[in-house]
Amino acid sequence: MRYTLRQLQIFLATAHYKNITKAAESLAMSQSAASGALKDLESQFDIQLFDRVGKRLQTNELGERVRLKAESVLAQALELENELMQHQSLGALKVGATLTIGNYLCVELINTYVKSAADAQVKLEVANTAKIAQGILNFDIDLGLIEGEFQHPDLDIITWKKDRLVCFCHPDHPLAQKSRITEHDLLEVEWILREPGSGTRQTFDRAMAGIAPHLNITLELQHTEAIKHAVESNLGVSCLSEITLKNAFERGSLIPLDVESKDFSRNFYFIIHKQKYRSAGILEWMKLCGIEMVTGDG
Numbered sequence: 218m219r220y221t222l223r224q225l226q227i228f229l230a231t232a233h234y235k236n237i238t239k240a241a242e243s244l245a246m247s248q249s250a251a252s253g254a255l256k257d258l259e260s261q262f263d264i265q266l267f268d269r270v271g272k273r274l275q276t277n278e279l280g281e282r283v284r285l286k287a288e289s290v291l292a293q294a295l296e297l298e299n300e301l302m303q304h305q306s307l308g309a310l311k312v313g314a315t316l317t318i319g320n321y322l323c324v325e326l327i328n329t330y331v332k333s334a335a336d337a338q339v340k341l342e343v344a345n346t347a348k349i350a351q352g353i354l355n356f357d358i359d360l361g362l363i364e365g366e367f368q369h370p371d372l373d374i375i376t377w378k379k380d381r382l383v384c385f386c387h388p389d390h391p392l393a394q395k396s397r398i399t400e401h402d403l404l405e406v407e408w409i410l411r412e413p414g415s416g417t418r419q420t421f422d423r424a425m426a427g428i429a430p431h432l433n434i435t436l437e438l439q440h441t442e443a444i445k446h447a448v449e450s451n452l453g454v455s456c457l458s459e460i461t462l463k464n465a466f467e468r469g470s471l472i473p474l475d476v477e478s479k480d481f482s483r484n485f486y487f488i489i490h491k492q493k494y495r496s497a498g499i500l501e502w503m504k505l506c507g508i509e510m511v512t513g514d515g
Contacts, residue, residue, distance in 0.1 A: 222294055224258040225287045227251050228266065232276045232284050233357075285371075285492040288356050292494030299497070307337040307498040313352050313361040315416050316441055317380075317458045318485060319343035323362070326505055333501060345415040345439070353490050359499060361488045362506070364458070365416025375487045375508055382420055382481035383459045384474040385466075387451040393472045400428055403476070407453035409436040409444050420483040421456050445471065456481070 230240035231251070241251035259265055266280035276284060310330070314323050319341060327339045342349070342358060346365030352358035354371060367374060386392050392402060403425070411417040422429045435453055438444050441461050448455050449470050465471040487508050489499070503509075 219261050220258055221254075222291060224254050225291055227254045228258060229284065229287055229291065229356075231255060231267070231274055232280065233355075235274050236272060237274065238272075284356075289492050289494045292496055296494070296496055307334040307501055308496075309338040309340060310498045310502060311340050311342070311357070311359045312502070313342045313344065313349035313358040313363075315346055315349060315362070315364045316343055316411075316439075317364050317417065317461055318362045320441065321458075321460050322378075322485075326502070329505055330502060337498070337501075345412065346419070347414045350488065353488060353493075356490065356493070359489070359493065360502065363416055363486050363488055364483065365419045366484075367486070367488065371491055373489050373491055376484045377487045377506060377508065378485040380483050380485055381459050382417065382424070382456050382483065383462055384454060384456045384476050384481075385448060385462060385471045386454045386474060387448055388469060388472050389451060390454065390472070392454060392474055396475065398474050398476045400477070404428060404431055404433070407433050407435045409438065409447045409453040409455045410434055411441075411444065411457075412437045412439050415439075416483070417457060420481065424479045424481050 226244060227240060227246075230243050231237055234240045234243065237252050237255065238248045241248045244251065255266075264279060266276060266283060267274040268277050307330070312323070312327075320343070323341060327341065330339055331337045342352065344352075346363045346367055349358065349361040349363055350367050350369065350372065353361050354369065362377065364380065384398070386406075390406075392398060392406060395402065410421060425432065436444075436447060438447070441457055444455050444457060445461070445465060447453065449465070454474070462471060462473070466473055487503070487506055493499070495503075
């Protein structure tokens with residue numbers, strides 16, 4: 218074999234940090250050794266994997282193709298090492314989740330996962346749909362649970378759970394006294410919404426198709442709790458997942474609104490890169506989510 222696993226590690230670290238010095242530091246080796254190994258890899262095959270601009274190294278088209286395969290090769294090598302040591306390690310899992318899922322559904326999943334093996338760990342990143350998907354495409358995140366619709370040829374996207382958004386207001390808001398809310402009512406009030414790029418905003422805009430550009434949006438916030446507090450202060454009306462509003466509705470601090478002829482239903486999705494090796498940890502997480510095995514070939 219004309220390349221080594223160490224060379225692949227150095228290549229992937231360099232692709233991630235876009236800098237050979239930082240890549241070497243992450244692998245606890247000298248800059249010269251890392252640089253030499255990378256040059257050897259390229260010269261052995263008479264190729265160039267990076268476009269070099271000053272100290273910045275950016276993977277070119279060939280480099281991106283090699284990166285996908287190298288990620289899979291190293292993951293399988295680690296799995297083989299675990300097999301040779303006669304145990305399957307779940308290890309650390311990098312999970313990305315959108316705000317609603319991360320704050321309201323992931324805690325139970327994480328708790329079950331970490332109790333399943335002594336070495337099981339989860340690093341959770343909470344962000345909007347677009348950022349989670351990009352993290353998976355960059356191999357910075359192992360898998361994701363998102364609430365927005367997203368399509369990309371390099372991702373396996375599987376329906377996970379059903380959800381529904383609910384419009385709501387303060388008990389003293391004028392809409393709280395109405396049994397049915399019309400489009401005219403929606404256009405007359407001030408809205409406090411999630412930011413564009415979030416799955417919640419995507420579903421809201423789809424449901425409000427036709428009148429969305431005419432709504433009076435006074436605040437766009439990235440955090441569900443901040444939106445709920447703003448509405449509890451009677452600053453406007455909002456729309457969030459029903460799973461985030463259950464306690465507030467039971468307390469009576471917020472009031473659900475019955476909006477005419479609007480479909481606020483949506484799905485939550487499990488997403489993973491098609492080239493991502495399905496390690497023991499990933500398979501265990503999929504099992505906990507009730508997700509059937511995906512092969513990575515689309």
